[in-house]
Amino acid sequence: MSNRCERFASLEEPQKRGQAAEAIVKSELVSRGISVLTPDYDNEPYDIVAEIDDSFYRIQIKTAFEATTNGAVRFRTRSTRTKSSGYEREGYGGSIDLFAVYAPTCDETYLIPIEETAKTQMTIRYERPKNGNVKNINWHENYLLDEVLPSLSSNPTT
Template identity: 40%
Template sequence: MPDRTACYDELQEPQKRGQATEAIIQSAFVLRDIPVLVPTYGTESYDLVVEVGGRFHRIQCKTAYRKREGTVEFETVSAHLGQDGSDRCGYDGRAAYFAVYDPINDNQYLIPVSERTRDTMELRVRESATDHRVGIDWAGEYRLENQLEELRRP
């Protein structure tokens, strides 16, 4: 069976990649015994709701892609086609977390929406050749397992 990166490359439509990401993220929560709720209609600004530590959290699922060597990136806005063209909208107040699947490295991340800085967010998965450390979002800090430990604390 081909690896997930190869499978994602074969999916031509972005919607299919998004559906695959949502399924992988749902299963990651279920495998950790976390209840997952899915909106009945696809018109909500979030894809899932999870219950962790007795609290509900709205989750927007995103697929990461390679930005440059050692990093992955994902979109932190949604693009809707309006009457005047494309309209880009952030998730502040509409979702609490981005659950990001990285098919390149087969990792899942959970990132607070409040930590987004631009229309995209870049995560460093490996050290850079320049050893630059200031202002870098390290992927390891957002690993799903690490973030769930924080959410489970009272």
């Protein structure tokens, strides 16, 4: 486990883990020469906007957690807000272009187009399943930051 993963795991409050994940994703993008813009206010459905080859992408940053099956991580693809009347859950369709996901379990950053995600959550597998099933699996190598970025350069969504 890397030092970054150990430090991340030591953060007890979910808010701090979210802030750390945002900082890690921003750093990963900036270190690749990508301009990152941050909204002035916290009421936008996206956390950052990235400029890639003169196109702008609205990005929601998430932290992946260990899935219930070994060798996989999972993240939520909808927002949950606490209201006086209970919880409000809402999807991101039409509001963002990409999810950027930091997975502290394997210290990887993923970039996933929203149209490739399920409505409530997505599982990304980094190890082969023990039962041998390989159908309908979201393999981590297909979503690694350096694998997805080139496709954005040639096929902008905006």
